[in-house]
Ligand SMILES: [Fe+2]
């Protein structure tokens with residue numbers, strides 16, 4: 064077990080004080096991070112006491128501490144999962160060799176890019192969500208939003224630790240740039256598309272934490288396999304926190320669905336207009352938000368056929384999720400069937416498995432998403448509502464890869480640009496839909512006893528506290 068130090072400026076289990084140079088570099092970055100947090104973190108709640116979980120260790124039990132904290136005082140720390148004794152590389156050309164504690168020179172640039180790309184998503188999501196507190200449906204949800212936000216901040220720390228420890232001056236410059244880019248800013252955007260999309264209403268927030276944080280889960284699972292051991296250990300611990308983010312998304316959407324179903328049954332209404340009049344979010348609108356965030360998140364896995372993905376795998380930089388579930392860790396023999404459109408016709412061709420690693424990871428992601436959608440459908444079924452939510456086909460509304468320039472309907476059929484544009488208002492949120500959803504969220508709820516009318520209350524609270532616990536003591540309520 065590594066020793067945990069929580070009384071230094073930067074809590075850590077990496078023996079930071081033994082490396083004065085690194086410690087100084089991180090302590091120099093810390094005030095810049097705090098300035099970024101105050102500028103770009105949750106707007107309007109920086110002086111409130113929030114009941115938050117803080118990572119203090121990496122053990123199975125008691126890794127986190129729950130208490131009230133003002134967000135700028137949150138103890139963002141550096142925690143790596145305990146090393147696996149005699150760990151060897153689990154896939155690719157170097158399979159079976161000892162993992163690396165230092166970065167081989169030839170992989171420096173590529174690993175830096177991988178770490179920066181992952182790191183960039185963490186502050187980006189905080190920026191995307193910074194105004195949401197001002198329209199929260201309950202104090203319980205407000206707290207969950209802030210929990211996600213501070214942990215994304217810690218994930219940034221996790222990546223910056225790697226950059227500053229292993230990449231010298233380049234790493235320090237990258238660490239600064241991570242605080243300089245801004246989500247949605249044309250001049251200095253975040254690196255990946257979905258992380259520049261506005262997320263200004265709570266339905267989008269729940270879809271984001273369900274679909275987009277889940278991309279994060281699979282990227283972390285793939286990086287947890289990395290031959291670069293510090294990256295593997297860092298991402299393994301990040302996954303512990305990530306689970307809560309997806310819980311927020313899954314239960315969040317589930318509660319919206321539950322509330323809508325309840326309003327429909329209670330009032331004997333099926334028509335979306337009637338559901339809206341009752342103050343609920345109608346199911347077709349929920350489906351459109353699902354279509355949007357799912358398709359944006361599918362893009363995050365990259366192109367279907369990718370020589371980069373093949374070389375990441377060959378070199379042991381990035382594996383498959385749960386690599387030990389596979390039999391063949393070299394992936395030199397297999398092929399993967401990929402479909403592409405040529406003149407509007409779908410052609411399927413086999414590509415070498417290594418070149419399809421993005422698609423393999425996307426497959427796992429799709430299965431995981433479907434599991435959540437099934438759960439939401441069980442809520443509808445239990446309420447006696449026949450509507451079913453569905454994941455659109457992965458060819459629908461894509462901007463990256465083989466389907467970026469083709470126009471498919473949600474079943475994946477090629478329909479062409481004109482037909483797509485004529486129909487897209489049925490599949491993706493329109494301005495009118497967005498205005499309606501926002502209209503339900505005009506007034507924030509800061510009274511712990513209340514819950515907005517468009518969402519059901521959760522079953523249980525956080526860490527054994529009641530649902531109506533004062534999770535956030537909001538000053539100017
Ligand atoms: Fe994260």
Ligand SMILES: [Fe+2]
Nearest residue numbers: 276279305308
């Ligand atoms: Fe997350």
